[in-house]
Amino acid sequence: MTTTTTTAKPVEPEDAVPTARKVRRPKSARAGGQMHGGPIAYIVLGVFTIVSLFPLVWTAIAASRDNNRLAQNPPPFQFGSNLFHNLDLAWNDANLGKAFVNTTIVAGTSAATIVFLSTIAGFAFAKLRFRGRGALMLIVIGTMMVPPQLSIIPLYMMVAKLEWTDQLQAVILPSLVSAFGVFFMRQYLIQALPDEIIEAARVDGASSWRVVWHVVFPAARPAMAVLGMLMFVQTWNDFLWPFLVLSQTGNPTVQVAVAGLGRGYTPDQSLIMAGALLGTLPLLLVFAIFGKQIVGGIMQGAVKG
């Protein structure tokens, strides 16, 4: 950003070494080609990092105060001493223990199924030839454009008819399919799995399922891990559908339970923030540990081929 936007100066070939380096350094003609960012880049990124993280830090601060001390001007910027007290209250108030177990089951089942189904479908689209492949892939991409929320009314009627209200399978079943997952695995397998390996396995007499188990799954493992995490995050954060079919105190997911905390005539703000903190913390931990892989995964899924 700081280096001026001057155009390429003619570089005299085989000039004295120091000048040649000086002229060449800021230009994109340098090996690798990537330009260095200047201070403005760091300032902008710093501001965005603060804006991104501040609400999360503030959640923790608010969760550590008591309610009366939260309503003041200027707002408190320091941690108070009530954190564990509030967390404890929120945990019991919102049935969070059960909610955590529920959400783990829902997100775990969905993520595992999506990863499995997306890998085999992605493999077929990436590496196998069959009639209608192009058209079917177009349909997969097309389904990404259909908003799932527009199907909630018949799904709700179905769940009501089956008497599945407040039961976890009502949340799990509609979330077992992901067009993004199929697309993502296809993108990965196209370049990560050489055709020769599959051919070799087939020449050895392996059936398609054996190829999937012994060749595709090992090759796809890194992408499967990333997709699993992405889908886990997504299902963990799902709100609308679980909100409709699960009650807020009986059998909630974490999001439904946290949303329920704000109810009542005089909601205790620090209690709500403690609940919000508890609901977010597990995913933030996952992010702190696997953030790099998740970032890589999103970027990988974004590139079209």
Added chain:
Amino acid sequence: MATRHDTAAPPAKEGGAAPGRPPVVPTEAEQRHRARLSRRWQRDKRWSPYAFVSPFFLLFLAFGLFPLIYTGWASLHQVELTAPTDMTWVGMRNYTRIFDDDFFWNAAKNTLTIGIISTVPQLLMAMGLAHILNYKLRASTFYRVAMLAPYATSIAAASLVFVLLFGRDYGMINWALHFAGIDAIDWQNDKWPSQIAVSSIVIWRWTGYNALIYLAAMQAIPQDLYESAALDGASRWKQFLHVTLPSLRPTILFTVVVSTIGASQVFGEPLLFDANKGASGGAEHQFQTLGLYLYEQGWVNQHLGRASAIAWTMFLILILIGIVNYVISRRLRASS
């Protein structure tokens, strides 16, 4: 395609995969066995691709396409939440009823304005961020992960935090604004401030995500395009305009479509931003979106048929936007 035994067997002779093995004349039983194996192999090869992709399509049919069509069917009936299986045919009455409802048009307008003030700045900022992240930077992974942290935060948690930050009397944002000489803004009860506040939750959660998608696309642009542009005397800004943006066009289109779909569905943010925790989107319906209006009709007023009509109207609007998008992108492509 007929089963061809001859090509199915591994070509031991030509390939040289098994050098030096003397040709063995198989017995008749062995030949039959081989033929059976190769038939099975052919069948496997032919049908297994369908076996691999069918779970996706079956699940999509059951939980995506069928419900969508059924929603259209239900929208032509009177269906109440209390007895979802009793359907009485009413034709287009649900549609005329909602089109006569001022709250529908209010919600449609709010969805549009919230959609615009959340999507446009979000994508512009994401583009700028991606451009900066594309430079060589120290600790670049750290910025990427930090920027994605809001994506890990749920709508529920984020909305509750933003309610507090946007509080009128003790909210941090009004407190910060008073240093700029701006009087306390009633973020929950005034029309524009409340819509801006709701949009800011969306912007906060999704800007980093979109920035990463743009960044990925930028990194896929061949470097020599920039080199030749630089040699032609293009400034950084010109390079961005004439190399980066055209190369990103498909990605931009993709994010616009996805964000538009997302914006048309906004539900959790306005639901939880409401101080009264109702489905009306504020006391004056000032930030009620179509998603919230659908919920209010279906689950608060218990008219599932009318809610279905809203859902299908939303769907038709999305298709319309999709067509407009397609036409614009074709125009752009043709003009360049």
